[in-house]
Amino acid sequence: MLEKTDIKVLDQVVVRFSGDSGDGMQLAGNIFSNVSAGVGNQISTFPDYPAEVRAPQGTLSGVSGFQVHIGKGVYTPGDSADVLVAMNPAALKQHAKFLKKGGVAIVDIDSFKKSDLEKALYKTDDPYTELGLKAQVVEVPMSTMVKDALADSGMDLKSIMKCKNMFALGLVCWLFDRPLESALHLLKNKFAKKPAIYEANAKVIQAGYDYGHNIHASVSTYRIETDDIRPGTYTDVNGNTATAWGLIMASEKSGRPLFLGSYPITPATDILHELAKRKDLGVKACQMEDEIAGICSAVGAAFAGDLAATSTSGPGLALKSEGLGLAVIAELPLVVIDVQRGGPCTGLPTKTEQADLKQALYGRNGESPLAVVAAASPTDCFKMAFEAARIALEHMTPVILLTDGFIANGSSAWRIPDEDEYPEIKPNFVTPDLLDKGWKPYMRNEDTKVRYWAIPGTPGFTHRLGGLEKDYVTSAISTDPANHQRMVDARRQKVENIALDIPALEVSGNKDADTLLVGWGGTYGHLYSAVNQLNADGKQVAFAHFRYICPLPANTAEVLSKYKTIIVAELNNGQFADYLQAKHPSANIKRINKVQGQPFLVSEIVDGVTKIMEDK
Amino acid sequence: MEDTKKYTPADYKSDQYVRWCPGCGDHAVLNVLHKAMAELGIPPHEIVVVSGIGCSSRLIYYMNTYGFHTIHGRGAAVATGIKVANPNLTVWQVSGDGDGLAIGGNHFIHEVRRNVDIDMLLLNNKIYGLTKGQYSPTSDRGFVSKSSPYGTTEDPFIPAELVFGARGTFFARSIDVELKVSQEVMAAAARHKGCSVVEILQNCVIFNNGIHNFVTDRETRPDRTIHLVHGEKMLFGKNHEKGLVQDGFGLKAVTIGEDGYTLDDILVHDAHTKSNFLHQQLAMMDGHELPLAIGVIRDVDAPVYNEEIEKQVADVKARKGFSCLRDMIMSGDTWEVK
Numbered sequence: 031m032l033e034k035t036d037i038k039v040l041d042q043v044v045v046r047f048s049g050d051s052g053d054g055m056q057l058a059g060n061i062f063s064n065v066s067a068g069v070g071n072q073i074s075t076f077p078d079y080p081a082e083v084r085a086p087q088g089t090l091s092g093v094s095g096f097q098v099h100i101g102k103g104v105y106t107p108g109d110s111a112d113v114l115v116a117m118n119p120a121a122l123k124q125h126a127k128f129l130k131k132g133g134v135a136i137v138d139i140d141s142f143k144k145s146d147l148e149k150a151l152y153k154t155d156d157p158y159t160e161l162g163l164k165a166q167v168v169e170v171p172m173s174t175m176v177k178d179a180l181a182d183s184g185m186d187l188k189s190i191m192k193c194k195n196m197f198a199l200g201l202v203c204w205l206f207d208r209p210l211e212s213a214l215h216l217l218k219n220k221f222a223k224k225p226a227i228y229e230a231n232a233k234v235i236q237a238g239y240d241y242g243h244n245i246h247a248s249v250s251t252y253r254i255e256t257d258d259i260r261p262g263t264y265t266d267v268n269g270n271t272a273t274a275w276g277l278i279m280a281s282e283k284s285g286r287p288l289f290l291g292s293y294p295i296t297p298a299t300d301i302l303h304e305l306a307k308r309k310d311l312g313v314k315a316c317q318m319e320d321e322i323a324g325i326c327s328a329v330g331a332a333f334a335g336d337l338a339a340t341s342t343s344g345p346g347l348a349l350k351s352e353g354l355g356l357a358v359i360a361e362l363p364l365v366v367i368d369v370q371r372g373g374p375c376t377g378l379p380t381k382t383e384q385a386d387l388k389q390a391l392y393g394r395n396g397e398s399p400l401a402v403v404a405a406a407s408p409t410d411c412f413k414m415a416f417e418a419a420r421i422a423l424e425h426m427t428p429v430i431l432l433t434d435g436f437i438a439n440g441s442s443a444w445r446i447p448d449e450d451e452y453p454e455i456k457p458n459f460v461t462p463d464l465l466d467k468g469w470k471p472y473m474r475n476e477d478t479k480v481r482y483w484a485i486p487g488t489p490g491f492t493h494r495l496g497g498l499e500k501d502y503v504t505s506a507i508s509t510d511p512a513n514h515q516r517m518v519d520a521r522r523q524k525v526e527n528i529a530l531d532i533p534a535l536e537v538s539g540n541k542d543a544d545t546l547l548v549g550w551g552g553t554y555g556h557l558y559s560a561v562n563q564l565n566a567d568g569k570q571v572a573f574a575h576f577r578y579i580c581p582l583p584a585n586t587a588e589v590l591s592k593y594k595t596i597i598v599a600e601l602n603n604g605q606f607a608d609y610l611q612a613k614h615p616s617a618n619i620k621r622i623n624k625v626q627g628q629p630f631l632v633s634e635i636v637d638g639v640t641k642i643m644e645d646k
Numbered sequence: 647m648e649d650t651k652k653y654t655p656a657d658y659k660s661d662q663y664v665r666w667c668p669g670c671g672d673h674a675v676l677n678v679l680h681k682a683m684a685e686l687g688i689p690p691h692e693i694v695v696v697s698g699i700g701c702s703s704r705l706i707y708y709m710n711t712y713g714f715h716t717i718h719g720r721g722a723a724v725a726t727g728i729k730v731a732n733p734n735l736t737v738w739q740v741s742g743d744g745d746g747l748a749i750g751g752n753h754f755i756h757e758v759r760r761n762v763d764i765d766m767l768l769l770n771n772k773i774y775g776l777t778k779g780q781y782s783p784t785s786d787r788g789f790v791s792k793s794s795p796y797g798t799t800e801d802p803f804i805p806a807e808l809v810f811g812a813r814g815t816f817f818a819r820s821i822d823v824e825l826k827v828s829q830e831v832m833a834a835a836a837r838h839k840g841c842s843v844v845e846i847l848q849n850c851v852i853f854n855n856g857i858h859n860f861v862t863d864r865e866t867r868p869d870r871t872i873h874l875v876h877g878e879k880m881l882f883g884k885n886h887e888k889g890l891v892q893d894g895f896g897l898k899a900v901t902i903g904e905d906g907y908t909l910d911d912i913l914v915h916d917a918h919t920k921s922n923f924l925h926q927q928l929a930m931m932d933g934h935e936l937p938l939a940i941g942v943i944r945d946v947d948a949p950v951y952n953e954e955i956e957k958q959v960a961d962v963k964a965r966k967g968f969s970c971l972r973d974m975i976m977s978g979d980t981w982e983v984k
Binding site for chain 2: 131163164260261262263264265266275278279280287289291308309310311312314316318319320322323326327328329330332333335336338352353355356360444445446447449477479486487488489490491492493494495496497506507
């Protein structure tokens with residue numbers, strides 16, 4: 031069962047700038063709040079000066095801060111900050127307590143040398159751990175980049191370093207999508223009589239903005255809140271981390287070591303980061319030379335007997351197509367995670383979308399069926415990563431797990447599962463008695479059509495697999511027409527049989543309504559909120575959310591047949607609606623679509639459903 | 647029990663009918679590989695042979711080991727995944743000049759650079775055979791083929807040069823007809839820890855017959871090739887009357903007893919020296935001014951990718967001491983809900 035999840039757009043954001051009193055934090059904060067006011071935000075600010083006019087540089091007493099609260103309904107400077115900019119270790123130490131759990135700390139890593147840490151009285155060389163910082167830390171080599179930006183300015187180093195605050199400001203403007211023009215306008219007025227200083231500052235603010243753009247820096251401006259709290263131990267987790275952990279859980283429950291072959295790509299890279307850290311749990315995460323090597327190394331690891339995975343986003347999935355085809359025809363277990371972003375091509379790397387569905391379902395040559403599942407929320411990424419791995423290992427098939435930029439970066443409170451909460455995963459291994467039955471590599475369990483898995487190193491089971499079609503019986507290369515049909519059918523049947531091994535589709539909301547709202551994947555929270563609102567307003571709507579896409583749950587036809595109108599809402603031009611309509615031609619399917627790189631607004635769903643209901 | 651068994655070449659041979667063209671150089675490579683594996687004595691079920699696409703890549707079907715015939719150019723990446731997943735397996739890779747150096751060029755250089763413990767046979771016939779006769783990345787400039795009817799307008803790769811450019815730790819060369827040398831270099835490749843590249847000049851009897859004749863011709867072969875052996879003098883010619891000496895920054899072929907050269911002047915081969923400067927000079931000899939080098943040209947020790955991963959995993963596991971995922975998560979920031 032899905033935890034009930036509400037999506038709330040953050041109407042407000044709190045940013046705190048902190049640094050040495052000479053670092054110009056007040057100016058940066060002021061400009062940021064003025065720019066925000068200029069785009070129509072309410073603002074409230076809180077300057078936090080040190081007592082000393084100029085305490086020694088880099089010391090705790092010399093830290094100056096400026097907190098800005100922007101957005102709608104802003105009446106105070108905010109209790110705590112979503113984003114903390116810390117120009118040195120002393121600032122981080124003094125202001126870390128103002129940062130929200132799960133917030134973002136941006137630090138000038140150039141100012142975190144050993145001597146800097148000592149000046150701020152740190153006892154270890156790991157300031158984050160020492161402070162118990164529960165935040166996403168973005169380390170930015172600010173000093174270096176400012177020096178580079180002003181290398182040709184002819185300014186002395188001291189003057190150059192005074193522009194560091196503008197780099198931080200530029201980066202924060204990028205994060206919150208503030209127009210740089212108005213910041214520059216304010217600066218120009220301030221330095222009206224010092225054009226050279228204006229020029230230098232303008233250059234640096236642009237450099238900070240560009241840096242944010244180049245590293246795809248992003249801060250989620252959404253909170254996902256679970257309102258169905260069960261007793262237990264909780265932690266905060268984002269979708270990418272949950273995905274990584276779900277795979278580890280599957281590895282523990284199957285006894286197969288976890289291998290990840292991957293290549294960095296926004297917004298999926300954090301899966302690679304997390305699994306690279308998890309060498310402490312025996313995970314082998316290899317950063318390969320490209321997306322193709324990412325999947326091919328994973329196919330190799332699967333052949334060798336690992337739980338193998340590769341993580342990517344849409345453009346990477348395109349490159350992995352042929353490798354996926356190899357896993358399909360070799361009938362090897364493989365998990366491919368596509369953290370969807372705006373497309374086509376490079377598209378909108380940092381923005382969310384659900385437009386890779388058809389690529390996942392069909393993006394390969396030949397009759398090439400595989401399983402597709404989708405996660406509904408950040409915490410659901412854990413379950414569905416586990417499910418993807420379970421299906422892959424028990425059904426000897428590649429599985430694509432679709433998440434998206436929204437749930438991948440969004441975080442939520444998550445109850446840590448008990449040790450026995452997830453089932454054992456039992457791959458269809460070969461057993462010695464099969465040798466007497468004339469075992470061949472493509473010999474199947476004739477009920478499930480799942481072939482038996484013989485892992486290299488096992489005596490007696492040496493065999494050759496490959497991308498060429500094989501004979502159903504002998505497993506030798508075959509171009510026989512009837513055999514090809516038989517193998518194509520067996521592979522299809524194998525994937526269709528998975529429907530018997532997944533949970534039924536559940537209906538929530540007003541089950542007796544005439545209208546069924548349908549969604550899939552990462553839009554769950556928005557749709558769930560919309561359904562609640564619609565029913566509260568007296569517009570009766572039932573709700574079904576798909577997490578198993580291919581195959582569909584076995585009761586799908588039964589559910590769809592109960593409703594006069596089915597409304598499929600998705601962040602693409604109707605890919606799931608098309609798919610559902612093709613599978614269930616008699617269903618009366620209407621659509622709500624949005625392709626703007628942004629999640630739905632709850633109000634958009636409410637309005638869309640209302641309009642369709644009124645049009646009837 | 648398994649360990650003490652003596653294996654014969656037949657133990658590594660599958661029951662599949664070998665479908666290469668009669669007279670193809672691949673037959674010889676296959677037979678020698680069976681022999682080399684018997685010499686090494688590793689049980690067939692502990693060996694995986696991986697290939698991409700092309701004539702040479704069909705080889706895996708003729709092995710009675712574990713085998714994986716993958717997709718065009720990607721054998722290196724698949725083999726890397728296999729070796730990292732289970733370092734106890736002996737992993738061989740078979741590739742051709744098109745599969746390995748054109749479509750698979752990226753994976754090739756990174757596999758060599760990472761120094762993954764894989765033994766790679768690179769069968770170089772300077773042509774695409776399976777697609778029926780297009781020029782390959784090792785075809786000489788001006789080579790006329792179906793896809794270059796007026797001659798190619800590009801320079802070829804010299805495989806050895808790529809290997810050294812990618813900081814390779816092992817490079818050897820043989821010729822399909824040099825059975826003994828082939829077996830010697832295959833066994834040496836298998837014994838080398840790290841990525842071993844064995845280039846085998848191989849004849850395509852249908853689309854590029856005689857492409858290596860300049861060095862393979864029986865009459866002139868002793869004068870146009872030199873068999874390098876670590877620790878031995880670099881001698882060649884029918885009666886080993888010729889040898890290589892250093893000449894300024896380069897190498898020179900001399901005849902012993904002529905121009906004042908004696909046996910003492912002849913270079914001794916050192917495959918284990920870290921610097922690849924002379925290895926590269928030796929590998930670039932093409933049989934024209936200087937004899938083409940066969941045998942193990944470079945064989946040096948360096949950290950091995952899959953071994954370093956194992957070490958790091960063991961290290962970090964011991965340091966952090968987590969027993970399972972839940973243990974790791976619980977060590978982080980959590981709170982109780984009652």
